[in-house]
Amino acid sequence: MKQTSVLKRISESRLLWPLVAWAMILIFNAIVEPGFFKLGIIEDPVYGKRLYGNLVDIFNNGAPLMLVAIGMTLVIATGGIDLSVGAVIAISAAMGAVLINPALGNELITNDILTRNATNTPLPLIVLANLAAGTLCGLWNGLLVSRAKIQPMVATLILMVAGRGIAQLITNGQIMTIYYTPYFWFGNGYILGLPVSIYIVALVLLLAWLLVRKTSIGLFIESVGINAKSTYYSGINEQNVKLLAYTFCGFCGAIAGLILSSYVHSADGNNNGLNYELDAILAVVMGGTLMTGGRFSLFASVIGAVVIWTFTVTVYSLGVPANALLAAKAVLVMVVILLYSDYIRRWMNQFFERRGQKHGTAN
C-alpha cells in the first residue's frame, strides 16, 4: 500500500509535469543530437576556467526568464496577471545604460566618449537604479490593481505599452551599446566556473521562497487567489497582499533587465525582453499554478522556464531558423495546454489510481 501513496504523491506534485516535459525534451535531444549534452572546460580570458556547453547556455540564457517567472508566479497566484514585465525589463536595461554614461542621453557626443570603458556612476548605484526602476513599475501596477481596482490585465497593459516608450525616453530613442566591462559581469561572468546569472537566480529563488514560505505571505497570496472575499472577511488586508505580489514581480523584472542588458551589451527600448511576459505566463502555467489563482510552486515555475529555454535551444540546434521559432513554440504551448486540460488530467489520475491499486493488490 505504501507504493500507492508514493505514486499518488508523485502524481499530485506540481513538480512532476514540468520535470516530465523537460525529461522528454532532453531524451529527444539525446537521440537526435548526441552532442547536445557535451560539457567542457575552457579558459576564459577574463573570468578564468569555466564550464561550457548547451546545458550551461540554457541556464545562463534562461536566467532572465526564470527570474520573471518567479515574480509572475506570485502575481498569478493572487488571481492576477502582469503583462508589463517585458517592458519593465526594457526600462531597467535603459536605466543601467544611461547611468553608465549620462552623456549618452545627449545626441551630440563624440564617438570617443561613447565607446570608452569607464563610468562616472559607481556600479552599485547603477544596479540599485536598475532595481529601483523596475520595483517602482511593479509598485505602480500593484497600486492600479489593488487600490484603483482596475482589472489586472488592463492595468498592466498600460505599462506594457507605455513602458517601452518610457525606456526609449530614457535612452533618447537610441539603441545604446554599453562598453563598460564591469557591467558585463552579471550576464557573462563566472563564479567557480558557473555563470553568475545562475547564482542570481538561485539567490532570488531562495529569497522569494523565504518570503512566501517562512512568513504568512504565501498562505495569504494563495488565500486571496482562491477566494478574495473570504480572505478579506478573515481580516487579511488583501490589497496589500496584491500590492506586494506586483511589486515583487517588478523587482524580478528589474533583475532580469540587468542581466539581459549586461549579456547583450546594450539597451534597446523596443526589443529588450520582448514577449517575456508571455513566456513567463507559459512557464507559470507549466508549473501547475492555475490562471485563476491559488496554490503555487516557485520551483515548478522555474522548471517551466527551463523547459521553455531547453526547447528554444533545441529548436535552434535543429537548425530551425530564428524567425520560425514562434511557430515551433506554438506547438509547445498546444501540448502544454492539452496536458493541463481537465479532461487529460482526469484520465491521467485514473491511470495513476489504477496503477496504484494494482500495486496494492500485488503486495
Place this chain on the structure above:
Amino acid sequence: MIEAKNIVKMSGIAKSFPGVIALEDVDFTLRSGEIHALMGENGAGKSTLIKVLTGVEQPDEGAIELDGKFVQVRSPQHSQELGISTVYQEVNLCTNISVAENIMLGHEPYRFGSIHWQKMNELARRAINRLSLDVDITQPLGNYSVAIQQMIAITRALEVLSAKALILDEPTSSLDMHETNLLFDVMRTLKNEGIGIIFITHFLDQVYQIADRITVLRNGKLVGTYDTPSLPRVELVAKMLGRSLTELDAISKEKSHEEEKMHKQHLVEVKGLGRTGTLEPVDLELRASEVLGIAGLLGSGRTELAGLIFGIDSPDKGSLVVCGEKVNNFSPLESLKRGIALCPEDRKAEGIVGDLTIRENIILALQARYGWFKFLSMQKQNEITEKYIQLLGIVTPSPEQLVKNLSGGNQQKVILARWLATNPQVLILDEPTRGIDVGAKTEIQKLVMQLAEEGKSCVFISSELEEVLRVSDRIAVLRDRTKVAEYSSSVDDQTLIHTMAGEL
C-alpha cells in the same frame, strides 16, 4: 386519478469517490402522480443519488429503469431527453431575455429562417397557462421574483423538455411563505397530471404539507421509504439522525437565569449606526455573557447590521463604541483586533477558502492578526487545528483535507473555529445553521449558548424563529432596514412573526 406506476426505478445503486463511499445499495422509486420527498442530513447521499439519476455521475453498481426499461443515463442532456428534468435552487435561466425566450430557448419555432416570434410567444403563453401563472411572457425574466423564475424554469422543463419526472432541489429555501404556497399549488397541479416529483428540502413542515412518500438516506445507505402519514415527524428526524431526540430537547433546558445577566457589562454599544441605502439608524447593545438573537426577513437589514458592526462597510451615520472606545476605523482587520468576529451569511462566497486545507482555514484569522512576519509555526498550527477539530467535532479524515470537500455543517464549524482561535469577545453569527443538517445545527446552537456562558457576547442571526427563540436571551427584530422592537426571550413566536411582518 391516473393509475400510479413507477416512472423511475433505481435499484442497488452504489457510488464511491476516492476515500468516500457516497452511496451503497440504494433503492429508490418514483411513481407517476406523486410528490416524493428525499430526506437526509448533509452527506447522506441525496445529491449523489440525484447526480446519478441525472447523468452527472455514473453509478459504480446498480441499475436505473425508466418506465420499465433499463437505461444508462449518459449525461445531463441525455437525462432531459429521457424525460427527467431538474430545477435547481439557483435558477439557471437568463434574466435579461424575455420569459418566452427563456421557456423556448433552443426550441424556438422558425419561419423563413428566422424566429417566428408570434408563434413562440403563443407557445410560451399556452405553457404558462397550464400552471395558471399570472406572467407577462414578453417581459424580461429578471422582472420577476425568484419564486416566479423557478416556476418558469418548471414550465420550461415540462413544456419544452416534456418531462415526466421533475426534481426540485431545495426550491423553497429562498421563498417566503406566500411564494412557497404558490409553488405548492403548481406542484399539486402537476401531480394531478401524473408527473412524478422528487422534492428535496430541509424544511420538515413543507414535507408534511405536500409530500406523499418520504425516502430517508443516511451515510449513503437507504434507511427506508415511508408513506408520509405513517411516519410521525419525530421519527423522521430520528431516522435522519440515527439517534433519539432527547438531545434536541435537552438544549432549551440549559438556559440560565436571565436576571443575573441584566447588569452585565456592555461590550458593544451601537448608537444610531446606519449607512445610506443600506441600513437606517439602529440602536443596540451587546452585553457580555448573553446571546442576542436577531430576527427579520430576508432583506430586513440583519446582514447589513452585522456587516457594519464588523466593519465590512463603513457607516456614515451614528457611532459604534466597543469596550468604551469609539470606533473610527472600520475594517475586518480592525474588528479582529478589537475582538469582534463575524461568521458571514454566505458560507461559500464569504466564509471558506475552498482550496485551502482545514488547518489553513482555521489559522487564517489568527494569522491575519499576527501579520506577515510572525508566522505561526507548523507545530502551533497543528495544535490549534487539532484542538478545534476535537472541540467542535469536525468530521474529517485529516486536518490536511481541503475544506471544499467537507459537508456544509463541517465547513461552518471550520469557520467558527477560525474565529474562536482568535479568542473574540463578540461573536456575530449570520445564519450559522443555514443549509446544514439537523445534527450539526444542534451542535452549533449548543456551542453558541456555551460561549455565552463563558462570558462572550454572541449575536445570533437566523430566519428560523424557533431557533432564535431557543438560543437567545434577548431578541431584536429588524424590518425594512431598521430595528423595530426588542424582546426578552420569553416572547412567543406569534408576537415575533407579527412584528416581523409589520402588524404590530
